[in-house]
Amino acid sequence: MQAWLAPKYLTWLRQGFGVTVGLALTVALAATVAGLVLAIARHARYGWLRRATAAYVLVFRNTPLLVQLFFWYFGAATLMPDALMQWLNTPHGVQLGAYALRWPSFEFVAGWVGLTCYTAAFIAEEFQAGLRGVPAGQHAAAAALGLTPLQAFRYVVLPQAVRISLPPLFGQYMNLVKNSSLTMAIGLAELSYASRQVETETFKTFEAFGVATVLYIAAVALIEAVSHTLAHARERSFARR
Amino acid sequence: MTWSLFANNLPYLLVGAFPQGPLGGAALTLVLAVCSALASAVLGLAGGIALAMAGRIARVPLLLVIGFFRAIPVLMLIFWTYFLLPMVFHVDVPGLATVVCALSLIGGAYLAHSVHAGIRAVGDGQWQAGLSLGLTRMQALRYVLLPQAMRIMAPSFVNQWVSLVKDTSLAYIVGVGELSFVATQVSNRLMVYPAQIFLFVGFMYLVLCTALDRIATYALTRRKRIVQPLTPATTQALSGD
Numbered sequence: 001m002q003a004w005l006a007p008k009y010l011t012w013l014r015q016g017f018g019v020t021v022g023l024a025l026t027v028a029l030a031a032t033v034a035g036l037v038l039a040i041a042r043h044a045r046y047g048w049l050r051r052a053t054a055a056y057v058l059v060f061r062n063t064p065l066l067v068q069l070f071f072w073y074f075g076a077a078t079l080m081p082d083a084l085m086q087w088l089n090t091p092h093g094v095q096l097g098a099y100a101l102r103w104p105s106f107e108f109v110a111g112w113v114g115l116t117c118y119t120a121a122f123i124a125e126e127f128q129a130g131l132r133g134v135p136a137g138q139h140a141a142a143a144a145l146g147l148t149p150l151q152a153f154r155y156v157v158l159p160q161a162v163r164i165s166l167p168p169l170f171g172q173y174m175n176l177v178k179n180s181s182l183t184m185a186i187g188l189a190e191l192s193y194a195s196r197q198v199e200t201e202t203f204k205t206f207e208a209f210g211v212a213t214v215l216y217i218a219a220v221a222l223i224e225a226v227s228h229t230l231a232h233a234r235e236r237s238f239a240r241r
Numbered sequence: 242m243t244w245s246l247f248a249n250n251l252p253y254l255l256v257g258a259f260p261q262g263p264l265g266g267a268a269l270t271l272v273l274a275v276c277s278a279l280a281s282a283v284l285g286l287a288g289g290i291a292l293a294m295a296g297r298i299a300r301v302p303l304l305l306v307i308g309f310f311r312a313i314p315v316l317m318l319i320f321w322t323y324f325l326l327p328m329v330f331h332v333d334v335p336g337l338a339t340v341v342c343a344l345s346l347i348g349g350a351y352l353a354h355s356v357h358a359g360i361r362a363v364g365d366g367q368w369q370a371g372l373s374l375g376l377t378r379m380q381a382l383r384y385v386l387l388p389q390a391m392r393i394m395a396p397s398f399v400n401q402w403v404s405l406v407k408d409t410s411l412a413y414i415v416g417v418g419e420l421s422f423v424a425t426q427v428s429n430r431l432m433v434y435p436a437q438i439f440l441f442v443g444f445m446y447l448v449l450c451t452a453l454d455r456i457a458t459y460a461l462t463r464r465k466r467i468v469q470p471l472t473p474a475t476t477q478a479l480s481g482d
Contacts, residue, residue: 062403062450063443064410066421071443074428075436185298185414205324213313213321220312232336 005207009198011206016194017215021191023108024177024219027115031176032169034116035123042128054123060121065182068118073110073186087220115176122172130165131157163234170227174220183217191215246434250427256444257418265418267445268293273337275417277344278402284349285401289356290382292463315408319342323415336415348405355397360391395461402457403450410446420445430436 004014022215041053062067079086104112134157141151184193195212199205242302257265284425289292310318333444363386373383418426424442428435 040306044310058451059443062407062454063446064421065409066410066413067424070421070425070428071436071439074425075439079436084271142399174312178312181314181316182411184316191319192314195317196320209320209324213317216314216317217309217312217353241263 004090005198005202005211006199007233009077009202009208010211012194013191013211013215015192015217016189017214019190020180020215020221023111023115023180023188027119028173028176030112030116030120031123034120036127038124040126040129041122043131057121057124061116061125065118065179066185069111069114069134069182069186071204072114073107076110076113077106084204100227105188106241107186107188108184108201110154110186111180111188113122115180116185119172119176120181122175123169125166126168126172127161129168130163132216134160134165167227167231170230174223177216177219246435247444250431252444254420254423257423261416266423267420269299269337269418270406270409270420270449273341273344273404273417274402277348277409278405280341280345281348281352281401281405282398283316284466285352285356286346288349288353289360292353292357293360293386294378294382305352307353311354315343315347315411318347319411319414330375336412336417340409340412340417341417344405344408344411344456347408348401350461352394352398355394355401356390357396359397360361362393369373392462396458399454399457399461403454406450406453407446438463452476454482 010161038053038056041049042057044050044053088109093125112221138156142156180190181192183190184196187193189197191212196207198237199208199225202208254266256268257263259268261264288303288307292300295303319340322343323336325343326334360382363481367385367389368381371385372378376384407417412419412424413425416422420442424438428438431438470475
């Protein structure tokens with residue numbers, strides 16, 4: 001009997017971690033853009049748009065991610081037209097130069113959509129707090145300088161808002177990595193799923209869960225380190241001016 | 242026709258097989274949430290007070306433990322408790338207890354930081370004032386710092402409880418028959434309306450979380466009289482030494 005996990009199982013765990021990282025990265029990208037759009041829409045001129053985004057944020061923040069994932073995985077499939085489902089389920093090669101991207105499974109797509117919608121609501125709140133943190137005087141000053149509202153937003157308000165909301169934003173990225181574990185409930189073979197599978201096959205619970213736990217902690221620690229470095233780099237760049 | 246299906250399954254979603262069988266559904270979700278909310282509040286208070294009172298060296302292991310619980314996904318911790326608790330106590334621990342244990346540990350770790358931050362936010366002046374009145378550190382904390390810190394930490398407690406209600410859905414993974422689990426059962430049995438069922442269940446969670454948010458915020462932050470007459474307990478403590 002081997003003391004440690006066989007190479008085959010380590011490969012499973014590595015592949016699982018790869019899926020977790022890939023999912024988290026793509027979701028982080030999409031959710032940041034969506035969150036920024038939502039945060040800006042919360043300040044829109046039209047009342048209905050403001051109310052709609054507020055409702056979106058309320059609904060997606062106050063329901064469990066697991067139920068949302070179930071909805072996207074089991075529910076959305078029945079609501080979508082058959083042709084679209086078939087298109088999603090048949091592989092499409094995406095050729096990017098020398099790289100060929102594999103078509104993701106429906107589990108991945110559902111998990112990606114679910115996580116993106118969920119995370120976007122949280123990120124929108126962080127950006128909104130950032131936007132609210134910019135003093136009203138800054139808007140007035142920009143207007144007094146003759147900037148159009150769009151210019152004022154782009155060159156005066158947004159840079160300050162992003163600076164305020166950067167630390168909590170990285171907190172949301174950490175949450176995202178942790179939340180990605182829930183996609184195992186819809187059968188996406190990410191890290192938690194892989195660790196559970198290894199555990200059921202080998203009965204080496206300590207090793208299987210231990211490796212997964214360490215990998216999660218490493219991922220979260222890495223994000224923390226990046227956030228820390230960014231904050232310090234920014235401080236230094238301000239000190240130079 | 243849809244409505245009759247819903248009406249037939251509604252009791253099952255709400256209380257599971259209750260009068261005949263074990264409690265389940267939304268009622269079990271509530272039980273899970275209340276148990277882990279209380280436990281996490283106790284753990285969080287204890288952890289936060291320990292952080293505030295500990296010296297520089299004693300704080301390091303405490304921070305490491307709290308950091309560990311904050312860095313791993315809830316799901317991973319549920320796996321660990323599901324596996325470790327029976328080993329440690331040599332009894333068959335029900336899935337319910339493992340979930341409550343995992344949720345309160347994670348909630349406690351998050352709250353410990355909020356409590357610590359709340360105590361720090363009250364300010365050193367209050368510590369010094371308390372100590373110079375002849376209170377011991379424990380008394381100063383209990384009668385001077387904590388009552389003021391409570392008001393500062395109230396929003397974090399409410400936030401943590403809301404995310405706790407959402408996290409109870411993870412009990413699904415170890416087969417506890419709470420709302421999400423029951424929802425998948427109903428969905429699998431009916432086979433036809435997964436989208437509607439998960440939308441409805443999401444709506445139930447939404448109502449639960451929003452109500453909890455509003456009620457708890459109201460109860461905890463309602464304006465109290467700033468100057469309270471000394472209660473007998475305080476007078477006794479003040480004249481005690």
